[in-house]
Amino acid sequence: xxxxxxxxxxxxxxxxxxxxxxxxxxxxxxxxxxxxxxxxxxxxxxxxxxxxxxxxxxxxxxxxxxxxxxxxxxxxxxxxxxxxxxxxxxxxxxxxxxxxxxxxxxxxxxxxxxxxxxxxxxxxxxxxxxxxxxxxxxxxxxxxxxxxxxxxxxxxxxxxxxxxxxxxxxxxxxxxxxxxxxxxxxxxxxxxxxxxxxxxxxxxxxxxxxxxxxxxxxxxxxxxxxxxxxxxxxxxxxxxxxxxxxxxxxxxxxxxxxxxxxxxxxxxxxxxxxxxxxxxxxxxxxxxxxxxxxxxxxxxxxx
Numbered sequence: 001x002x003x004x005x006x007x008x009x010x011x012x013x014x015x016x017x018x019x020x021x022x023x024x025x026x027x028x029x030x031x032x033x034x035x036x037x038x039x040x041x042x043x044x045x046x047x048x049x050x051x052x053x054x055x056x057x058x059x060x061x062x063x064x065x066x067x068x069x070x071x072x073x074x075x076x077x078x079x080x081x082x083x084x085x086x087x088x089x090x091x092x093x094x095x096x097x098x099x100x101x102x103x104x105x106x107x108x109x110x111x112x113x114x115x116x117x118x119x120x121x122x123x124x125x126x127x128x129x130x131x132x133x134x135x136x137x138x139x140x141x142x143x144x145x146x147x148x149x150x151x152x153x154x155x156x157x158x159x160x161x162x163x164x165x166x167x168x169x170x171x172x173x174x175x176x177x178x179x180x181x182x183x184x185x186x187x188x189x190x191x192x193x194x195x196x197x198x199x200x201x202x203x204x205x206x207x208x209x210x211x212x213x214x215x216x217x218x219x220x221x222x223x224x225x226x227x228x229x230x231x232x233x234x235x236x237x238x239x240x241x242x243x244x245x246x247x248x249x250x251x252x253x254x255x256x257x258x259x260x261x262x263x264x265x266x267x268x269x270x271x272x273x274x275x276x277x278x279x280x281x282x283x284x285x286x287x288x289x290x291x292x293x294x295x296x297x298x299x300x301x302x303x
Contacts, residue, residue: 010144013124016091017142019070020115020127027059027113028129028136031098035131036107053105056080059097059113067093074117075259079220083259092118092262096220100196114198116223121251121262126224128202139202141231147205154206156233161210161276162189169193169200169212177215177287184283201225204271205232211272211280219252219265226271235277239268239286246270246281 034055060080067076068084071093075085078095085092093115098104100111109131117125124143129136141147147154162168168189171177180188189210194200197217203209205228214222226236226249237246251257252265268286270277 013142016071016117017125017127017140019066020117020125021138021140023063023066024113024115024127024129024138024140025136027063027097027115028131028138030059030062031055031104031111031113031129032131032136035104035109053098053101055104056097056101060095063093063095063097063115077219077259077262079218083263085259087258090119092259094118094220094223094262096198096224099198099221100194103195108195110194110199111196112199112202114220114224116220116227118223118252118262120256121254123223123227123230126227128198128224128228130199130202139205139228141227143227143231145231147228147232149206154232156205156207156229156273158273158275159210160279161273162187162279163210164189166190166210167192167203167208169204169209169214171213171215174213174215178213179285179287180283181285182283184280188280197221198225201271202228205229205234207273209272211270211276213271213280213284214269216266217269219262222269223252226269229271233274234272235274237270237277237281241267 057080060078064076064078064081064084067074073089074091074093075083075089076093076095077083080097096114098111099114104111111131113129115127116123127138127140129138137150139147139149164187166189168191170191170193172193197214198221200209200212201222202225204212229236236249238249240247253261270281
């Protein structure tokens, strides 16, 4: 687990964690009621990509209302609605009501309801609902207190990796985004892209995925998952665009980011156990930007 870089009222954070777990469970119940049914869907971009369902909107509306009632001095950043609160708030809730909406609307049970609370940009509490069995499970963490799968504490093993027979999360267009050197491509393991960033990060925290690498996720995609991995004893790096190197993730962009900064944030994220992450970080490189423009052009032509 990582240690606090700031002095917190731990009793206060424990209360926030308790409420976040409850809200994640309620969000999961709401999502489960919608799952498998015909949904009203809108798309954020042309070409029927980035779907938003009525479940996304209803869940986020519910969570926002509860947070305002419980913590009126906290701010809120969510995927589906405008920011709530102001930049003076020390605590910000970052909400992704259904991460993996495309899976969800196509009745693939790989999605998550994700809540993260950041203090001056640093994730300090996380709660993520994942569908499993009849009631689902909640992964949760609090800064300095470890990561839990419901009531079971989880800890990443210190295997030296990456290993060929294990799973590694990479984006579906990873071949256009990243290059590999020193034979990493042959050793990186069985590649998977699950369609939900925070789901992959939860699996990374358990060791099911030996590592996960993402290009350009938003804050609500990764905030909760970052803390899960860190508190399970793992390492999370982000790409410093100015210095052009991997650095340990501490906060989103800068200490005490504005709500707009949190909403607009996106960056490459690499997570896993200490050895595997460092091994990959030393051997992965970013391809030139023009390749992304070619991919975008191809996808637009298909649309």
